[in-house]
Amino acid sequence: MREILLSVEHLVTEFETREGPLRAVDDVSFTVARGSTLGIVGESGSGKSVTALSILRLLPGNSARIRSGRILFQGQDLLMMPERVLRRIRGRDISMVFQDPAAYLNPTLTIGSQLREAISAHRRDLSRQAVEARAIELLTLVGIASPGRAIRLYPHEFSGGMRQRVMIAMAISNEPKLILADEPTTALDVTIQAQVVEVLKNVQEQTGAALILITHDLGLASELVDEVIVMYGGRIAERAPMRAIMTDPRHPYTVGLISSLPRLDVVLSRLPAIPGQPIVRVGDLRGCVFASRCGLGQGRTRCEQETPPLREIDRGRYAACHYSEEVPLWRPASPVVKKTVSSDTSRDPGRLAR
Amino acid sequence: MSSDVTSDLVQVRARHRRSRLVQVSSRLLANPSGRIGLVGLGLFVVVAVAASLLAPYDPLEPDYGAVLQAPSSEHLFGTDQLGRDVLSRVIYGARISLTVGFVPVAAAFIVGTAIGVLSGFIGGRFDATIMRLTDIGLAFPGILLALVVVAVLGPGLSNVMIALGIADVPLAIRVARGSTLSIGAQPYVQSAIAVGCRDRRILLRYILPGVTAPVLIVATLEVANAILIASGLSFLGLGAQPPAPEWGAMLAQAQAQIQTAWWAAVFPGIAIVLAVLAINLLGDGFRDALDPKARR
Numbered sequence: 001m002r003e004i005l006l007s008v009e010h011l012v013t014e015f016e017t018r019e020g021p022l023r024a025v026d027d028v029s030f031t032v033a034r035g036s037t038l039g040i041v042g043e044s045g046s047g048k049s050v051t052a053l054s055i056l057r058l059l060p061g062n063s064a065r066i067r068s069g070r071i072l073f074q075g076q077d078l079l080m081m082p083e084r085v086l087r088r089i090r091g092r093d094i095s096m097v098f099q100d101p102a103a104y105l106n107p108t109l110t111i112g113s114q115l116r117e118a119i120s121a122h123r124r125d126l127s128r129q130a131v132e133a134r135a136i137e138l139l140t141l142v143g144i145a146s147p148g149r150a151i152r153l154y155p156h157e158f159s160g161g162m163r164q165r166v167m168i169a170m171a172i173s174n175e176p177k178l179i180l181a182d183e184p185t186t187a188l189d190v191t192i193q194a195q196v197v198e199v200l201k202n203v204q205e206q207t208g209a210a211l212i213l214i215t216h217d218l219g220l221a222s223e224l225v226d227e228v229i230v231m232y233g234g235r236i237a238e239r240a241p242m243r244a245i246m247t248d249p250r251h252p253y254t255v256g257l258i259s260s261l262p263r264l265d266v267v268l269s270r271l272p273a274i275p276g277q278p279i280v281r282v283g284d285l286r287g288c289v290f291a292s293r294c295g296l297g298q299g300r301t302r303c304e305q306e307t308p309p310l311r312e313i314d315r316g317r318y319a320a321c322h323y324s325e326e327v328p329l330w331r332p333a334s335p336v337v338k339k340t341v342s343s344d345t346s347r348d349p350g351r352l353a354r
Numbered sequence: 355m356s357s358d359v360t361s362d363l364v365q366v367r368a369r370h371r372r373s374r375l376v377q378v379s380s381r382l383l384a385n386p387s388g389r390i391g392l393v394g395l396g397l398f399v400v401v402a403v404a405a406s407l408l409a410p411y412d413p414l415e416p417d418y419g420a421v422l423q424a425p426s427s428e429h430l431f432g433t434d435q436l437g438r439d440v441l442s443r444v445i446y447g448a449r450i451s452l453t454v455g456f457v458p459v460a461a462a463f464i465v466g467t468a469i470g471v472l473s474g475f476i477g478g479r480f481d482a483t484i485m486r487l488t489d490i491g492l493a494f495p496g497i498l499l500a501l502v503v504v505a506v507l508g509p510g511l512s513n514v515m516i517a518l519g520i521a522d523v524p525l526a527i528r529v530a531r532g533s534t535l536s537i538g539a540q541p542y543v544q545s546a547i548a549v550g551c552r553d554r555r556i557l558l559r560y561i562l563p564g565v566t567a568p569v570l571i572v573a574t575l576e577v578a579n580a581i582l583i584a585s586g587l588s589f590l591g592l593g594a595q596p597p598a599p600e601w602g603a604m605l606a607q608a609q610a611q612i613q614t615a616w617w618a619a620v621f622p623g624i625a626i627v628l629a630v631l632a633i634n635l636l637g638d639g640f641r642d643a644l645d646p647k648a649r650r
Binding site: 096098 | 551559
């Protein structure tokens with residue numbers, strides 16, 4: 001077992017709203033080993049981004065509160081650290097790749113000056129030339145052609161994919177031990193997504209950094225991570241190795257998430273969706289967060305009375321469902337299959353064994 | 355053909371890379387009101403600086419042999435009740451009015467911007483306290499505050515300037531704080547924090563450059579306002595004291611003879627209007643030139 005790098009314990013993060021505190025992250029715990037990759041998957045509002053922002057304490061100070069929990073990074077609690085100390089960790093030990101590089105790069109500064117800033121914020125000993133050389137080296141590493149020219153350009157002169165490469169270059173500039181990638185490909189079109197995933201994979205392997213990939217795209221996660229956490233309503237629904245979760249989900253929400261992926265092996269009249277709306281949690285909640293949308297629970301009183309704990313249901317597999325043993329036998333009503341495409345043209349016939 | 359394309363690209367790149375100052379000034383000049391305002395204010399500045407060269411007579415020396423003469427080739431704007439050349443007095447008046455307009459506003463906006471940026475950046479109780487204080491400051495009409503200061507410190511131009519400066523600080527704080535909050539909420543500032551930038555660096559490199567634009571616009575408009583208030587106070591006898599050739603004071607002295615000698619009142623009045631107009635136009639031009647949404 002590799003050494004634990006990051007350990008999030010019982011994290012609770014809330015936002016102040018007019019109606020009362022909105023619980024965005026509720027009792028989330030997980031660990032990340034050195035050099036490992038973890039995906040956090042869930043729909044909008046599931047708390048996955050807030051979890052990542054909580055780690056670096058980047059949430060807006062006037063509305064967000066981390067209510068309780070510990071976030072241990074190399075044994076130190078990031079939540080108890082004074083801002084001054086935390087600043088030295090940000091960008092050096094833990095760095096972040098944001099969703100929309102157009103918004104997260106300063107439009108008035110050149111790529112080079114932002115990259116130099118990221119480097120020299122933690123390396124005050126480096127000479128100007130050394131910083132410059134490092135900037136060019138980083139741009140080369142993320143696959144930007146003619147980096148010497150690129151450092152003099154402004155973000156708006158770059159395409160979306162190029163900008164995301166720059167963000168990745170900034171994130172790895174100090175050889176971090178952990179990279180938090182918050183929906184790094186969402187703002188990009190599909191062909192560029194693949195390239196950026198490739199870059200992310202390469203730098204992760206080359207720097208040996210651990211990676212937390214936050215995404216709503218299970219397909220993307222499957223290309224990058226070994227283990228995945230599925231979040232719903234601020235809670236962890238399921239945690240499992242990537243391969244296992246795709247073929248054998250143990251939480252009704254995960255089943256819904258997987259079956260709403262487009263498939264190449266069958267033609268459906270329409271894409272299956274999870275009924276109902278994502279939950280917004282203001283005020284107290286009893287029972288399972290997914291109960292109102294769950295096809296398996298069907299209004300069983302236990303689901304409405306008791307919050308299911310995240311329990312180990314198999315080796316390395318955890319699910320927060322009272323009836324997770326029933327999940328492999330249960331299949332949600334699926335839409336009409338219009339026709340089955342011969343399996344050799346499908347992308348992954350083994351996927352979603354039904 | 356292909357070299358044309360390349361040179362076009364080079365030009366495009368060059369345009370992007372021009373410094374911000376050049377960009378803003380070229381946009382300012384492309385804007386009609388900005389252009390007129392800049393030229394107008396430029397003329398006033400030239401007149402003020404070169405007053406001793408341009409003025410045909412001494413602005414203060416009375417000439418009792420030439421009292422209240424109508425405009426003529428000798429005295430283009432005529433003479434006042436003490437026989438002083440109105441043109442010379444209007445020319446020297448430009449010095450006083452520009453000083454009274456710019457000095458207090460510049461001082462107030464430097465101080466106010468610093469306080470406002472810190473207030474918005476630090477937030478919390480500090481911010482709330484500063485905001486309540488500016489609320490109190492803004493609740494006083496500027497002219498009332500000026501009257502109070504003059505009543506306490508006594509009449510005179512420098513006291514008027516102190517009053518104008520004090521009156522503008524809360525406004526500057528408000529403007530600077532507002533833009534600090536909006537820039538501070540930009541994702542790229544969050545990204546700078548995530549990279550591990552120090553607060554000082556974020557303030558100087560990310561917040562302050564964005565705050566200068568709105569502050570500059572409001573400050574320019576306030577200069578015109580300050581000139582107006584100073585003239586008004588001088589007209590009431592609270593600002594510039596005779597024999598200083600201040601435009602408002604000249605108006606006050608000339609009002610008794612306005613039916614017989616209109617020129618002694620009209621020309622300083624026109625000077626006030628033109629100066630205020632030029633600065634307001636410049637302020638409008640700045641607003642258009644600095645507005646990121648209007649950028650092409």
